[in-house]
Amino acid sequence: MRVVSGVQPSGRLHLGNWFGALRQFVELQERAECFFFLADLHALTSAPDAARLRDNVRALALDFLALGLDPARSTLFRQSDVPEVLELYWVLGNLAPVALLERGHGYKDKTARGIPANLGLFAYPVLMAADILLYRADAVPVGRDQKQHLEIARDLAVKFNQTRVPGFDPQDPDGLRGGAAGLLRLPEPLIRDESAVVPGTDGRKMSKTYGNTIDLFADEGVLRRSIAGVVTDSTPVAAPKDPSTSTLFALLSLLLDPSEVPALERSFREGGTGYGEYKKRLLDALLSRFSEARRRRAELERDPGRIDRVLVDGANRARAAAGPVMDAVRRACGLR
Numbered sequence: 001m002r003v004v005s006g007v008q009p010s011g012r013l014h015l016g017n018w019f020g021a022l023r024q025f026v027e028l029q030e031r032a033e034c035f036f037f038l039a040d041l042h043a044l045t046s047a048p049d050a051a052r053l054r055d056n057v058r059a060l061a062l063d064f065l066a067l068g069l070d071p072a073r074s075t076l077f078r079q080s081d082v083p084e085v086l087e088l089y090w091v092l093g094n095l096a097p098v099a100l101l102e103r104g105h106g107y108k109d110k111t112a113r114g115i116p117a118n119l120g121l122f123a124y125p126v127l128m129a130a131d132i133l134l135y136r137a138d139a140v141p142v143g144r145d146q147k148q149h150l151e152i153a154r155d156l157a158v159k160f161n162q163t164r165v166p167g168f169d170p171q172d173p174d175g176l177r178g179g180a181a182g183l184l185r186l187p188e189p190l191i192r193d194e195s196a197v198v199p200g201t202d203g204r205k206m207s208k209t210y211g212n213t214i215d216l217f218a219d220e221g222v223l224r225r226s227i228a229g230v231v232t233d234s235t236p237v238a239a240p241k242d243p244s245t246s247t248l249f250a251l252l253s254l255l256l257d258p259s260e261v262p263a264l265e266r267s268f269r270e271g272g273t274g275y276g277e278y279k280k281r282l283l284d285a286l287l288s289r290f291s292e293a294r295r296r297r298a299e300l301e302r303d304p305g306r307i308d309r310v311l312v313d314g315a316n317r318a319r320a321a322a323g324p325v326m327d328a329v330r331r332a333c334g335l336r
Contacts, residue, residue, distance in 0.1 A: 004137035006037040009056035014213035016198040016206030026068040034074040066297035077314030088130040129153035137187040157184040164332040237274040255285040
């Protein structure tokens with residue numbers, strides 16, 4: 001099974017990134033051929049400062065490696081180092097109906113928040129489709145909020161195959177029943193139900209957009225202040241507390257060993273423990289859970305050349321996989 005996914009280099013990784021994506025990446029490399037990219041082209045939709053974008057790409061690569069991504073088992077690369085993705089983006093863009101893109105959740109959400117509409121924002125799902133289809137992915141790890149983007153990728157793959165592959169049947173996309181196999185493979189989503197939403201310090205979904213994150217590699221003092229800001233109610237220390245409505249309980253449940261969660265729930269319901277104690281426990285649990293990753297990241301920072309070598313090697317491997325696909329697409333389109 002070939003798996004493809006990417007993460008935007010938009011700042012420090014936080015708990016939501018780990019439970020929503022990165023943990024699954026590390027697990028998948030044990031049983032799949034994985035391609036993971038640092039989505040610097042996608043990051044241009046927010047018009048970042050050039051130096052900051054370069055720094056964020058390197059920082060994200062450090063984070064990936066520190067958290068256990070093994071470049072010997074996974075292909076880790078910078079999105080922009082594979083120019084074929086922009087060529088496929090243009091090919092798919094000539095097939096993408098405007099009405100389909102207008103229904104994009106991300107586009108509607110961002111323009112509703114006052115972000116100016118432009119081509120990059122509007123066509124974001126087309127570039128994401130190219131990211132996926134260029135490497136003939138079998139599966140794509142996605143959060144529930146991005147499932148629509150994968151559906152758009154599948155729609156565009158079907159449309160390309162119907163337009164450019166004589167004898168292609170959408171009901172038999174791999175040509176197993178006598179039809180022609182599609183040049184672009186239709187990937188399936190991989191969704192982790194138990195970690196679909198990680199709450200931020202304010203109770204909303206953890207997101208850099210909301211400024212409510214708990215960063216994985218922040219200094220201990222910064223982490224302590226972030227956790228101190230986790231929203232709680234005014235229930236007295238001695239009184240019972242409802243774990244089902246507690247952001248603090250939800251975060252602790254993610255970081256503790258599953259065997260410890262029933263006792264934590266009893267503690268909430270019985271009362272006698274203040275939120276300050278639970279916040280201290282959350283800090284301890286986070287530092288314990290990521291102590292090895294934080295140590296590895298500090299080591300990697302002392303060897304900046306290693307990141308360069310990993311990304312160059314990853315780009316070469318990614319282009320080797322993308323080349324035959326793009327050659328076939330060019331021939332199918334009459335570009336060769």
